[in-house]
Structures are given as C-alpha cells and as structure tokens.
Amino acid sequence: MATPDTRTQILDAAEHLFAEHGYRGTSVRAITKLAGANLAAVGYHFGSKAELMAAVARRVVEPITAAQCAGLDKLLARTPDPPVGELVEAFAGPLFDEMPAGDEGGARTSRLIVTILSDPAEEARSWTGPAEDSVRERYFAAFARVLPGLSPEELWFRMRGIFAVTAVDRLQVHQQPSPGCASPIAGEASRRWAITFLTAAMSAPPIRP
Amino acid sequence: MATPDTRTQILDAAEHLFAEHGYRGTSVRAITKLAGANLAAVGYHFGSKAELMAAVARRVVEPITAAQCAGLDKLLARTPDPPVGELVEAFAGPLFDEMPAGDEGGARTSRLIVTILSDPAEEARSWTGPAEDSVRERYFAAFARVLPGLSPEELWFRMRGIFAVTAVDRLQVHQQPSPGCASPIAGEASRRWAITFLTAAMSAPPIRP
DNA sequence: GTTTGAATGAAACGAACGTATGAATCAAGC
DNA sequence: GCTTGATTCATACGTTCGTTTCATTCAAAC
Numbered sequence: 001m002a003t004p005d006t007r008t009q010i011l012d013a014a015e016h017l018f019a020e021h022g023y024r025g026t027s028v029r030a031i032t033k034l035a036g037a038n039l040a041a042v043g044y045h046f047g048s049k050a051e052l053m054a055a056v057a058r059r060v061v062e063p064i065t066a067a068q069c070a071g072l073d074k075l076l077a078r079t080p081d082p083p084v085g086e087l088v089e090a091f092a093g094p095l096f097d098e099m100p101a102g103d104e105g106g107a108r109t110s111r112l113i114v115t116i117l118s119d120p121a122e123e124a125r126s127w128t129g130p131a132e133d134s135v136r137e138r139y140f141a142a143f144a145r146v147l148p149g150l151s152p153e154e155l156w157f158r159m160r161g162i163f164a165v166t167a168v169d170r171l172q173v174h175q176q177p178s179p180g181c182a183s184p185i186a187g188e189a190s191r192r193w194a195i196t197f198l199t200a201a202m203s204a205p206p207i208r209p
Numbered sequence: 210m211a212t213p214d215t216r217t218q219i220l221d222a223a224e225h226l227f228a229e230h231g232y233r234g235t236s237v238r239a240i241t242k243l244a245g246a247n248l249a250a251v252g253y254h255f256g257s258k259a260e261l262m263a264a265v266a267r268r269v270v271e272p273i274t275a276a277q278c279a280g281l282d283k284l285l286a287r288t289p290d291p292p293v294g295e296l297v298e299a300f301a302g303p304l305f306d307e308m309p310a311g312d313e314g315g316a317r318t319s320r321l322i323v324t325i326l327s328d329p330a331e332e333a334r335s336w337t338g339p340a341e342d343s344v345r346e347r348y349f350a351a352f353a354r355v356l357p358g359l360s361p362e363e364l365w366f367r368m369r370g371i372f373a374v375t376a377v378d379r380l381q382v383h384q385q386p387s388p389g390c391a392s393p394i395a396g397e398a399s400r401r402w403a404i405t406f407l408t409a410a411m412s413a414p415p416i417r418p
Numbered sequence: 419g420t421t422t423g424a425a426t427g428a429a430a431c432g433a434a435c436g437t438a439t440g441a442a443t444c445a446a447g448c
Numbered sequence: 449g450c451t452t453g454a455t456t457c458a459t460a461c462g463t464t465c466g467t468t469t470c471a472t473t474c475a476a477a478c
Contacts (some may be wrong), residue, residue: 006455021327024233028436038457043437045455118327142413151406157377157402163371168366193366197410201374204409207401215425237466252467254425409436 002008007045009035015056019112023053023124056126057116061132067094069135072142081146084198088162090137092198095166114167143202150206162198216254218244224265228321232262232330242247250328263336266325270341273322276303278344281351290355297371301407305400306373323376352411359415371407 003009013035017026028049032039046052071090075082095113116124136159144155222244237258241248248392255261280299284291285332304322325333345368400402 020329022231022233024231026328027434029434038455039459040438041437041456049436114327115329118232118323119329120229120324153398156403157399158406160377161374161403161406165370168369168373170406189362190366192416193363194370196413196416197367197370200413201406201410204405207405235463238464247425248466249428249468250426354452 006035006037006041008044010037011040011051011056011059014052015060015112018053018056018124019089020059023119023121028052050123050126053123057124057127058091058110058129060112061116061128062101064094065135066099067136068139069131072135072138075102076142082142084146084203087139087142087146087194088199088202089195090196091159092162092166095163096194111167113163117163117167146183147202147206155208160202165194165198168194215244215246215250217259219246219250219254220265224259224269224321225263227265227324227333229321231324232328232333234417236263237332259332259335262332265321266333266336267338269321270325270337273303274340274344276306277348280345281347285351291351293352293355293412296348296351296355297408297411300368301371301375302400303401304372305403320376326372326376339418356411356415363415367411369411374403374407374410377403 004012009097010031014026014031017031017034020026028042029039030040031052042049046055068091071094072087075086075090095118108148119125139153143159144150144152147155150158218334219240223240226243229235236417237251238248240261243249244368245248251258251261255264277300280303283297284295284299328334349364349368352368353359353361359367
C-alpha cells in the first residue's frame with residue numbers, strides 16, 4: 001500500500017500518543033519520530049503542537065458527532081418520544097463505534113476521547129465547534145421531553161455521566177486483570193454493558209426537590 | 210492560627226495544583242512558590258516530585274478508603290444482603306464527603322481523585338496500597354451477592370462506572386454554564402444526583418448472554 | 419558557649435521541551 | 449534547462465523542567 005503523506009502520518013502518530021500519554025506527556029519529538037517525519041514538520045503542517053491536538057481531536061470527534069446527529073434524526077423521524085434506551089444508544093453508541101484511522105482496536109478511541117474531555121491541559125479541550133454544541137443541545141431537549149420532572153441541572157449531570165461511563169475504559173487503575181479480554185470482543189461487550197448501565201441510570205426517577 | 214510546617218504547606222499546595230492542572234501540568238517551582246517554601250524543600254521532604262504526588266494521593270485517599278470500609282462493615286453487620294442503593298451510597302458517598310485539608314469546597318477533592326485515577330502520567334497512579342485493593346474486593350463481593358446473574362466482568366465494569374460518574378465534575382468541557390452553582394449546594398446536589406443515577410445503573414438487569 | 423543535626427536558602431546542573439531558521443531537496447510548469 | 453513553490457532536513461535558540469549541591473540558619477543538647 002502507498003504510504004500516506006506526512007501530514008496524515010503525523011496525525012496518526014499524534015492520535016496514538018496523545019491517547020496513550022495525554023497532551024503534556026507527549027512531545028513533538030516523539031510524534032515526529034513515530035511518524036518518521038522531521039521535527040519541524042509539525043510546525044510546518046499544523047503551526048503548533050496545540051493546533052495539532054485540535055486537528056487530531058476534530059478528526060476523531062467529527063464522525064462521532066455526525067453519527068449522533070444522524071441517529072437522533074432517525075429516531076425523531078419515527079416518534080417525538082423515543083424510548084430512553086434508544087436515545088442512550090443513539091448518543092453513546094457512536095462513541096464506541098467510531099474507529100481511529102490507523103486503528104488497532106476501538107479502545108484507543110475511547111482513551112483519546114477521555115483525554116480530550118479531561119486532560120488537565122486546556123489545549124486538549126479548546127477545539128470544539130458549534131456542531132458539537134448543537135447535537136448536545138438537541139439530545140438534551142430530547143431527553144428532557146421523555147424524562148419530565150428532571151431539573152435541567154440534574155439532566156446535564158446525567159448527560160455528563162454518559163460521557164464519563166463511556167470513557168470508563170481509561171480508568172484502568174484498580175482494574176482487575178480479566179483473563180481473555182481480546183480487544184474486539186471486550187469492545188463489543190463494553191458497548192452493551194454501557195448501554196444497559198446508562199439506560200437504567202438515565203431512567204431513574206428525579207431526586208425529590 | 211499557627212502556620213503549619215513546611216511539609217504540610219507543600220502537601221496542601223501540591224494537592225491544590227495537582228487537582229487543577231494534573232501531574233505534568235504542575236511544576237515543583239509552582240508548588241514551592243504557592244507553599245512559600247524553597248525549591249529544594251520538595252527534594253528534602255519527599256525525595257522527588259513523584260513521591261510528593263504519592264504522598265498527596267495517600268493523604269486524600271486514605272480517609273476515603275477508611276470510610277468506605279467502615280460503611281460496608283456497618284451495612285453488613287445489619288444484613289448480608291443490603292439494598293443496592295445503600296451499597297452504592299456506602300461506596301460512593303465517601304468520595305463526596307471527604308474534604309481536603311486546606312479545603313475550599315469539596316469539588317477539589319473529586320477533581321484530584323479523577324487526576325489520580327486518570328492522569329496520563331503513571332506517577333499519578335502508582336501509589337495504591339493493599340488497603341485500596343481490599344476494600345474494592347469486599348464491595349465487589351457484596352455487589353456480586355445482591356446482584357446475582359451479573360458476570361464478574363460486567364460487575365467490574367459497573368464498579369468502574371461508579372468511579373467515572375463520581376469524577377464527572379471534572380469533565381467540565383461541554384458543561385452548560387449553570388447560573389447559581391454555589392459550591393456547597395452544587396456539591397450536595399451532585400452527591401444526591403450521583404447516588405440516584407448510580408443506584409439505578411447498578412440495579413440494571415444483566416445483559417443477556 | 420560550643421556542638422550538632424535538622425531545616426532552609428541561593429544557585430546551578432544537565433536534560434528535555436516547543437519553536438524558529440535557513441539551507442537542501444524535489445516535482446511540476448514553462 | 450531553468451525557475452518556482454512546496455516540502456523536508458539538520459540545527460540551533462531560549463525557556464522551563466526536576467534535581468543536586470553546598471553554604472547558611474537555627475533551636476536544642478551538652
């Protein structure tokens with residue numbers, strides 16, 4: 001196969017390393033070395049390390065956002081009040097499905113997502129566009145409609161809970177070394193575990209005020 | 210009040226900064242400056258930055274682990290099959306209750322915990338002792354007893370979900386700017402939201418095999 | 419008063435970082 | 449063949465990092 005251009009190889013390498021070691025734990029030198037490119041290539045193609053991080057984040061998140069949006073469209077075309085479980089699946093499912101370009105299993109994607117969401121370095125998080133805000137607000141409205149009685153604050157808390165649980169693979173500390181955790185199987189199982197877990201959680205009655 | 214000794218002031222400052230900016234985002238210079246101590250004091254009192262991180266983590270986590278352990282003892286003394294909600298509360302509650310020594314609201318603790326759990330730098334995570342393993346395994350056994358039919362893998366997934374949701378405050382990206390989110394109120398509300406959310410989630414039926 | 423050991427202070431070390439510079443390379447257009 | 453613009457290259461700059469060194473301070477012991 002033809003080797004992709006330098007820009008793409010840098011994106012792949014950066015995606016890999018940012019997911020593994022976070023923004024600050026990854027040096028431009030390590031990225032270009034893994035990509036087989038020159039140190040100055042990052043500056044040339046992306047401008048700076050922060051802009052490279054933004055490009056990586058966009059490349060990973062854009063298809064997820066699109067899938068979330070399409071899933072909601074499909075659901076709402078059928079009925080304005082879809083079951084909670086289907087809303088959860090449409091929202092959280094794409095976080096499992098989407099694979100990184102280089103790919104060696106979906107686990108890397110979820111690790112990158114939690115880096116994007118929770119990395120202490122602001123550079124890792126200051127990239128979102130209006131598309132992400134929009135799809136999140138549409139889901140918020142949909143959940144609010146099928147879960148009446150929930151205060152906006154509690155509903156936002158629960159939606160953040162979806163992100164948190166989805167990213168749970170990253171919290172590998174305290175994780176029992178489970179035998180036979182082959183990547184694709186465990187990935188598909190995680191997906192079903194998460195949907196089950198989150199559907200029940202989202203459906204919980206509101207706390208009494 | 211008498212100013213505490215240098216060692217304690219460094220611990221307080223480090224706890225603050227590690228929670229805010231993560232392990233790699235916090236420099237020893239920033240810590241000693243905030244603590245009003247000399248740069249070399251970290252080396253003298255703790256040996257290295259990594260050992261300082263471990264000391265900070267231990268100081269925060271030890272009372273939490275103790276409270277989790279005591280809560281489980283109390284519960285199991287009453288009945289071998291406590292309700293799921295009470296198990297969740299005994300496990301997750303201390304993650305909200307415990308306050309850092311310096312303290313300016315409990316939010317900082319949960320942020321530090323998520324740093325401890327998910328910081329990409331291994332130094333932030335390589336400190337756990339047998340006490341943490343033990344209490345986690347005891348809760349695992351208790352949950353397994355009251356949630357029969359759940360595979361061990363799915364139960365571990367759900368327990369990691371508890372950590373994830375508890376740490377959800379840290380995922381401030383994508384967070385709606387909610388008016389009037391005074392710290393103590395929001396903290397207590399978060400606790401109740403989380404317990405509700407997680408009790409429903411833990412009680413979900415297992416996925417069909 | 420002198421000694422002693424813990425604690426603090428000022429300064430410097432080498433390494434690694436992100437970024438910038440300017441020459442070298444290369445394919446396409448004329 | 450020459451030019452041009454895009455890309456790659458080796459290299460260096462200035463900064464910041466964690467750590468170390470060694471002199472100094474200081475309270476208690478003798």
